[in-house]
Amino acid sequence: MINNGYYSQEVHGPYELYDIGNLDLEEGGTIRGCKLAYATFGELNPARDNAILIPTWYSGTNKIIEQVYIGQGRALDPHNYFIVIVNQIGGGLSTSPHNTPPPAGMGHFPRVRIGDDVRAQYKFVTEKFDLKSLALVVGGSMAAQQTYEWAVRYPDMVKRAAAIAGTARNTEHDFLFAETLVDAITSDPGFNGGFYRSSEDVRQGLLRHAKLWAVMGWSTEFFKQDRYRALGFSSLDDFIINFMSAYFNVMDPNDLICMAWKWQRGDVSRMTGGNLKEALGRIKAKTFVMPVDEDMFFRVRDCEAEQKMIAGSELRTLKSIDGHLALFGADADFLGQVDRNLKDLLATRG
């Protein structure tokens, strides 16, 4: 266990914890007393049909979702909806390698899959809030993976789904990209097989990880158009250190690796013996597939190929030279596009 002040109420709160009990994992092993960190906004209506569930992406928590996507007049408006943001396992606030007591934590934390997260989330929202339906499940990147998993696994419960910048079955290219992220961290001698004393011991590996994110997370146009200068950084080095590294280097290496391992293997066709078409055919939710045009690893064409397997779905491509990391919300126009599409989706009968 590591005391890491980044994963705290001060930085990411307010959030609450829900103990779902023991979670038996798809890869074998058990998380004992698995806790999900969550935040809610708005009220559940008497019909209990206005709940929206938002999972978190790699490195993200409830806080950035709250700050960037939720608000009055927005698509995700707490005046109209009961919004539940649930942090993924390994994300640092829910049960994660760094906050699990020995001997099960740190480098001994078990392998978790997207399916484990979604089963845990299902237990949470049905037990805690007695939810019978979700008006919308929406999320970006790894949260899109969870969104697809929800829509395929619980088709009668999910009325609408919006998968932003993510896929239902990960590509091999993306698997490889995520592996380079993991390698960047584990190759640091300070990582010590996952048993370091603090993230600072893995500083160089985390910096390399941050640089790889800079290469693939934005787009070539982001740099070409001096976008990082518009965001207040005076040089490439300034941006790498004071944005990319500032963001990632405070995080826990094992937590990042736990998420990356899941991300690499996201695949709804595990529920149908490898048949992706059959898996996506189970979806009953009205589904919007929302890739970002400049995303370098969740490419539009890969997302579109999946969209075509989902009955009644729509491809709603978002435009931003921020690429995949448009999710961070620095591009106001991108957020406007997200909101317009989500409003359209929420206006459908589901």
Next chain:
Amino acid sequence: MINNGYYSQEVHGPYELYDIGNLDLEEGGTIRGCKLAYATFGELNPARDNAILIPTWYSGTNKIIEQVYIGQGRALDPHNYFIVIVNQIGGGLSTSPHNTPPPAGMGHFPRVRIGDDVRAQYKFVTEKFDLKSLALVVGGSMAAQQTYEWAVRYPDMVKRAAAIAGTARNTEHDFLFAETLVDAITSDPGFNGGFYRSSEDVRQGLLRHAKLWAVMGWSTEFFKQDRYRALGFSSLDDFIINFMSAYFNVMDPNDLICMAWKWQRGDVSRMTGGNLKEALGRIKAKTFVMPVDEDMFFRVRDCEAEQKMIAGSELRTLKSIDGHLALFGADADFLGQVDRNLKDLLATRG
């Protein structure tokens, strides 16, 4: 100095060496007795106007150029042209960190720039062959950088230029990508500041470097369409180990870093005080700009922006899901496109 059997006549020959004497470098420092490795094909005609110069790309040598691009009936036909392939400094056959005696070699090898290479090549072809003009300078990737440098630096000598999958001034995104390649190598404790005993000491760093090349060197479609299986590899791991790592891990780490440092800083506008338009305005060669549509770091739009600054130039975009590494020549259709365009170019008056 390291005895590395990869850089040998057995693997890359036949090639010859030409000693240009001392080369004073743009960054300061001197390479003493700088030797350029080269191979020639065909004969110089009496008018001495049928010479074609081909520099080498990152990790490439004269051998792959010979095997993939030169041949009877091809655009680069030794029956019609006197073809000179010259290996870049740091490429392993010309003067490089690994073959320079102490104390100047290994981690002490000086910084070299594209401009240093081109000045050395100019000395070589004018002294050795008494060339007054080059019918064509052509090259891919870092060789495109050298091609642009030639066309700007010696505009009266270069009659035609073809820059394949490369830029005249490197982008910041590409700078960053190349930096992650360098970081992958130097972060290996076995690298030891550039003073290792053999490439094997840096095996893990070189493997990470190879994986990064796999992520950025091909395209997402390359993996999506199972292209590596068509090339004879049975799985992603098989491809990474038996192609990517097999290719890169035998190379010398300092040599790769020497090239990467140059690549990062390729910029013809150094000759015009940073004014790229003015630099490209100096070009008198009939120029074809030939990016690859699926290239993930030398993007078509970046190449096109430069092409528009070159008088009388043409954009000839090549199509291949092999992306940047289409240069390797595994896509026969790509090679057909290259040949057709080079034939068109050679048919112009130049």
